[in-house]
Amino acid sequence: MKLSTKGRYGVKAMFDLAQHMGEGPTSLKSIAERQGISEHYLEQLVSGLRKAGLVKSVRGAQGGYLLGREPGKIKIGDIIRVLEGPIAPADCVSEENPDCCAKADYCVTRTIWEKVRDSIVEVLDSITLESMLEDAKKREADSSLYMYYI
Amino acid sequence: MKLSTKGRYGVKAMFDLAQHMGEGPTSLKSIAERQGISEHYLEQLVSGLRKAGLVKSVRGAQGGYLLGREPGKIKIGDIIRVLEGPIAPADCVSEENPDCCAKADYCVTRTIWEKVRDSIVEVLDSITLESMLEDAKKREADSSLYMYYI
DNA sequence: CTTATATCATATTAAATCAGTCGGGATTTG
DNA sequence: CAAATCCCGACTGATTTAATATGATATAAG
Numbered sequence: 001m002k003l004s005t006k007g008r009y010g011v012k013a014m015f016d017l018a019q020h021m022g023e024g025p026t027s028l029k030s031i032a033e034r035q036g037i038s039e040h041y042l043e044q045l046v047s048g049l050r051k052a053g054l055v056k057s058v059r060g061a062q063g064g065y066l067l068g069r070e071p072g073k074i075k076i077g078d079i080i081r082v083l084e085g086p087i088a089p090a091d092c093v094s095e096e097n098p099d100c101c102a103k104a105d106y107c108v109t110r111t112i113w114e115k116v117r118d119s120i121v122e123v124l125d126s127i128t129l130e131s132m133l134e135d136a137k138k139r140e141a142d143s144s145l146y147m148y149y150i
Numbered sequence: 151m152k153l154s155t156k157g158r159y160g161v162k163a164m165f166d167l168a169q170h171m172g173e174g175p176t177s178l179k180s181i182a183e184r185q186g187i188s189e190h191y192l193e194q195l196v197s198g199l200r201k202a203g204l205v206k207s208v209r210g211a212q213g214g215y216l217l218g219r220e221p222g223k224i225k226i227g228d229i230i231r232v233l234e235g236p237i238a239p240a241d242c243v244s245e246e247n248p249d250c251c252a253k254a255d256y257c258v259t260r261t262i263w264e265k266v267r268d269s270i271v272e273v274l275d276s277i278t279l280e281s282m283l284e285d286a287k288k289r290e291a292d293s294s295l296y297m298y299y300i
Numbered sequence: 301c302t303t304a305t306a307t308c309a310t311a312t313t314a315a316a317t318c319a320g321t322c323g324g325g326a327t328t329t330g
Numbered sequence: 331c332a333a334a335t336c337c338c339g340a341c342t343g344a345t346t347t348a349a350t351a352t353g354a355t356a357t358a359a360g
Contacts, residue, residue, distance in 0.1 A: 001153055001230070001270070003239045003263075005319065012259055027335065041320050047337075060328025061334040076262060080151070089153045106293070108286045109162055112226060112277055113153075119269040120151070127262055136258045143256070155348065177306065191349055197308075210357025211305040301360100308355070316347075326337070 006083040009037050010045050014079050017055065018071045018129040019136075025057075025064030045083060052082040071129035080124055087124065089116045156233040159187050160195050164229050167205065168221045168279040169286070175207075175214030195233060202232040221279035230274055237274065239266045 012035045020026045028046060032039035046065060049055045054074060055065045067074065081087060081095075088094040090113040092101055104110055162185045170176045178196060182189035196215060199205045204224060205215045217224065231237060231245075238244040242251055243263040254260055 001151070001157070001234055001237060001239065002241075003151055004317085007151070008240055008259070008263075011262070015259060025335095029335080038320060040322080043337080044320090050337095057336060058328090059326075059336050061332095062329060063327080063335050065336090084151055087151060089151065090158055091152075106289055108282050108289070109158070109165060111285070112161070112273075112282075113158075115273045115277075116270055119273050120266055123262075123265045123269050127265075132258050132262075135261070139256055139258070154346085175306095179306085188349060190351080193307080193309095194349090200308095207307060208357090209307050209355075211303095212358060213306045213356080215307090303358105303360085305358085306356080308353100310352090310354105312351075313349085314347100315349105316345100318343100318345075320342085320344105322339105322341075324338090326335100328335080329333085330331105 001089070003080070003084060005041075006045055007080045009035070009042060010049065010079050010083040011076060012037070013042060013046065014049070014054065014067070014074065014129060015132055017065060017067050018074075018133055021067060021071070025062070025066055027064040030064075048082050049079070052078075054078060054082060067129070071133060072131075074129045075125045076127045076129075076132075077121060077124035087117060087121055089113045089120075093117050095121070151239070153230070153234060155191075156195055157230045159185070159192060160199065160229050160233040161226055162187070163192060163196065164199070164204065164217070164224065164279060165282055167215060167217050168224075168283055171217060171221070175212070175216055177214040180214075198232050199229070202228075204228060204232060217279070221283060222281075224279045225275045226277045226279075226282075227271060227274035237267060237271055239263045239270075243267050245271070 013031050016031045016035055017026055028039055028042055031037070032042050046055060049068075050057055050065075054068045056068050057063070057065050077087065086095040088098070090110075091099040092104060092107075092110055093113040095117070098104075101107070101110075163181050166181045166185055167176055178189055178192050181187070182192050196205060199218075200207055200215075204218045206218050207213070207215050227237065236245040238248070240260075240263040241249040242254060242257075242260055245267070248254075251257070251260075
């Protein structure tokens with residue numbers, strides 16, 4: 001019931017890109033350093049994100065990556081689906097081409113996994129990089145407020 | 151983001167036990183046959199469930215397993231926790247002793263995993279073996295009703 | 301008392317996945 | 331040209347998964 005580092009690193013990297021929008025392309029090296037991730041490993045993950053159009057790349061010196069579209073239009077679910085595959089606690093309730101067993105119609109167990117899947121999808125598709133940025137800004141404001149009162 | 155067969159087989163087996171309550175102990179062999187699971191493998195899983203008190207065993211010929219308590223008091227989350235460990239999409243938000251990273255307080259990514267975890271827990275702890283039995287009964291009624299009208 | 305039926309326990313294993321690492325190309329800037 | 335950077339495929343050690351194998355222990359039935 002765990003995400004692999006692929007999904008977690010991927011979200012971190014995408015959020016990092018969102019935080020550095022408007023500063024030109026961001027290199028993997030700088031993302032890897034800030035987020036504490038192996039650069040070569042990150043390379044593999046970002047390769048998938050690029051093929052899915054979630055990021056755009058700029059080659060050569062001073063190159064790097066940019067978000068593929070506005071942060072408000074990139075859902076966490078999009079990132080997870082690219083890096084971890086279709087969201088599903090079991091193959092028989094996979095978002096795409098569920099590997100149906102013969103009993104699917106009346107299987108009581110299956111309906112549990114459907115509910116779990118839907119609740120996960122609901123969370124992951126309700127959060128965008130933009131909403132994360134807002135969240136981070138709010139937190140920063142709160143913590144500086146806190147600083148004044150201490 | 152997937153459950154392993156441990157969790158899925160475990161829920162199936164527990165539901166099978168619930169369906170055969172009042173018929174004396176149910177043998178692993180019969181559960182394994184009905185549910186299409188390797189008996190020896192199931193043995194390992196049930197061993198964990200027994201240690202956790204979710205099932206009781208009766209040794210010897212005509213022996214088998216019984217639910218450890220009323221089906222209304224066995225949540226799917228209980229079963230999953232025994233067989234898959236604490237519910238958590240990432241270690242930093244594990245239900246028990248979360249493996250906290252230094253940035254936990256202000257990590258925006260972490261709050262996503264918290265929300266995912268909470269939504270999964272909400273689903274898994276809201277379903278009991280009893281509610282599954284009711285669900286199955288209702289379905290049966292519906293399908294027989296359908297039979298009359300066709 | 302013996303035998304068949306079960307649970308209980310431990311060890312082994314083949315395959316897959318994870319989380320990287322390594323080495324070398326291709327492309328662009330200065 | 332040199333340095334920075336993305337791009338690509340192959341390799342690897344560790345862990346997990348999903349079993350299988352073997353044998354011991356307990357009990358009901360005959």
